[in-house]
Amino acid sequence: MSRKIRGVKGTRDVLPIDTYVKDEDPWLRIGHYQLIERSARELFPLYGYREARTPVLERTELFVRGIGQETDIVGKEMYTFDDKGDLVTMRPEGTASMVRAYLEHNVNLTEPETKWWYLGPMFRRERQQRGRYRQFTQIGVEALGSPGPRIDAEQIELLDRWLRLLGIPFEMHLNTMGDQNCRPRYREALQTYLRSRIDDLCDDCKKRVETNPIRVLDCKNPKCQEVAAGAPKMEQFLCDACRAHFAGVRESLDKLGVKYAVDPKLVRGLDYYTRTTYEAIATGGLGAQSTVAGGGRYDGLVKELGGPDVPGIGFAAGVERMALLLAQQGKEEAARPVVFFAPLGPAEEARADVLAQELRAAGLAAEVSFRRANPGNQLKRADALGARFALVLGESELQSDRAKLKELKTGMQHEVALSDLVPAVQKLLGEKR
Numbered sequence: 167m168s169r170k171i172r173g174v175k176g177t178r179d180v181l182p183i184d185t186y187v188k189d190e191d192p193w194l195r196i197g198h199y200q201l202i203e204r205s206a207r208e209l210f211p212l213y214g215y216r217e218a219r220t221p222v223l224e225r226t227e228l229f230v231r232g233i234g235q236e237t238d239i240v241g242k243e244m245y246t247f248d249d250k251g252d253l254v255t256m257r258p259e260g261t262a263s264m265v266r267a268y269l270e271h272n273v274n275l276t277e278p279e280t281k282w283w284y285l286g287p288m289f290r291r292e293r294q295q296r297g298r299y300r301q302f303t304q305i306g307v308e309a310l311g312s313p314g315p316r317i318d319a320e321q322i323e324l325l326d327r328w329l330r331l332l333g334i335p336f337e338m339h340l341n342t343m344g345d346q347n348c349r350p351r352y353r354e355a356l357q358t359y360l361r362s363r364i365d366d367l368c369d370d371c372k373k374r375v376e377t378n379p380i381r382v383l384d385c386k387n388p389k390c391q392e393v394a395a396g397a398p399k400m401e402q403f404l405c406d407a408c409r410a411h412f413a414g415v416r417e418s419l420d421k422l423g424v425k426y427a428v429d430p431k432l433v434r435g436l437d438y439y440t441r442t443t444y445e446a447i448a449t450g451g452l453g454a455q456s457t458v459a460g461g462g463r464y465d466g467l468v469k470e471l472g473g474p475d476v477p478g479i480g481f482a483a484g485v486e487r488m489a490l491l492l493a494q495q496g497k498e499e500a501a502r503p504v505v506f507f508a509p510l511g512p513a514e515e516a517r518a519d520v521l522a523q524e525l526r527a528a529g530l531a532a533e534v535s536f537r538r539a540n541p542g543n544q545l546k547r548a549d550a551l552g553a554r555f556a557l558v559l560g561e562s563e564l565q566s567d568r569a570k571l572k573e574l575k576t577g578m579q580h581e582v583a584l585s586d587l588v589p590a591v592q593k594l595l596g597e598k599r
C-alpha cells in the first residue's frame with residue numbers, strides 16, 4: 167500500500183466534521199468560520215465598507231516597503247520565491263495589497279474617501295502553536311482618505327460591535343504611536359534607555375534595540391517586560407497634533423459608548439503605523455495568542471508605496487482565533503436537512519428522489535439516503551446529520567399515500583400525506599417557530 171500524504175505543517179483543513187491536529191486545536195469546523203464570515207458580510211456594509219479581493223501573490227517589494235525590512239514578518243516569516251526572475255511573496259497580511267490596488271486603479275482620483283473590507287488566507291512562516299498558523303484567515307477593513315479622529319472611533323466601534331454580536335469576550339486596547347514628527351525623538355530616548363539595560367534583555371531584543379527598539383515594549387519575555395515597564399513612554403513625547411488626535415479619538419469613543427483601556431505597550435508588529443493603534447484582546451480561552459484583532463492608522467503608507475499623501479486606518483481579525491472562541495461556546499452555522507428520506511426499495515427510492523426535489527424547490531433542505539440499510543441505521547444517520555425529520559418510505563406508505571414524519575429530537579410522529587408533503591412540512595415548521 168502506498169503511504170498517505172499529510173497536509174503541510176502550520177496549515178489545516180476546515181471541514182464540516184471535527185478535525186484534530188496534533189499539538190494543536192481540535193474541533194474547528196467550517197460552521198464556525200461561516201458564522202464569522204456571514205456576520206462580517208452583514209455588518210460591515212452597514213458602516214459603508216465594500217468588499218475588495220486582491221491576489222494571494224504580490225511582488226515581494228510591496229511587503230518589504232510596506233511592512234518594513236526590520237519587522238519579524240519581512241525578516242523571517244515570508245513565503246517568497248523566484249518566479250522565473252520575479253521575486254514574489256504569498257501575502258502575509260492584507261493592508262499593503264489593498265493600498266497597492268487602491269493606487270494601481272487610481273481610486274484616489276475618483277473617491278475622496280474609500281472604505282473596503284476583505285477576507286482571505288494569509289501566510290506567515292511562524293512557529294505553530296494554539297491560535298498561530300502558517301496559513302490563517304483574516305477579515306479586515308481599510309478606510310483611506312480620512313485624516314480626522316472620528317473615523318478611528320467609528321472603526322473601533324465597528325470592531326467592538328462585531329465581536330459583541332458574536333459573543334466573543336474581549337477588551338479593547340488603545341494607544342498612539344505618534345507620527346514622523348514626534349516618534350523619532352521617542353525612538354531615540356527609548357534606545358538610549360534600552361542600551362543602558364541591554365544585559366537584561368533577551369537575545370532577540372538585544373538586536374531589536376538597534377533595529378526596531380519600539381518592539382522591545384511588547385516582547386513576551388518576563389525580563390524584557392520588566393525593562394519595558396521602566397522605559398520612557400510615547401505619551402511624554404507626543405507632538406501637539408498627535409496629542410490632539412488621540413484626545414479626539416477618545417472623545418468620539420466615549421460619545422459612541424465604546425469601552426477601552428489605554429495601553430502604552432500596544433505598539434504593533436508592522437512598521438506602517440502612525441498615531442492610533444488598537445487591539446481586541448480575548449479575556450480567556452486562547453492562551454498566549456490572545457489578540458483577536460489588531461489595527462491602526464497608517465498615514466504614511468500610501469506615500470511610501472508611491473502614491474499621494476492619503477491617510478488610512480484599518481484592522482484585521484484572525485478568523486481562526488475567533489473560531490476557537492466560538493467553538494468553545496458551541497456556536498456554529500450548520501447546514502442541516504429538514505427531511506431525511508430512508509427509502510426501502512427501488513420504487514420507494516424513485517418516489518423519495520421526487521419528494522426531495524419538491525421540498526428543495528420550496529427552499530427546504532432534503533436529503534435522500536442512497537444506500538440500502540435497515541431503518542434503525544438510517545435513523546442513526548439522520549440523527550448524525552442533525553435532520554429535523556426522518557421519513558421511512560416502504561411499500562405500504564407508497565400505496566396508502568400516508569407516511570410518518572419522525573421528529574428526531576422528540577421522537578414525535580406526524581402522519582402526513584405524501585401527495586401533500588411540502589405544505590405539511592411547512593405547517594410543522596411554522597408551528598414550531
Ligand code: HAM
Binds near residue numbers: 258298301307460
Ligand atoms: P496583525 O496584527 O499582524 O495585523 O494581524 C491581525 C490579526 O491576524 C491578529 O490579531 C491575529 O488575530 C491574526 N493573526 C496574525 N498572525 C496569525 C497567525 N500566524 N495565525 C493565526 N492568526 C494570526 C495585520 O495583519 C494588519 N494588516 C492589520 C491592519 C489592517 N492594520 C491596518 N489595517
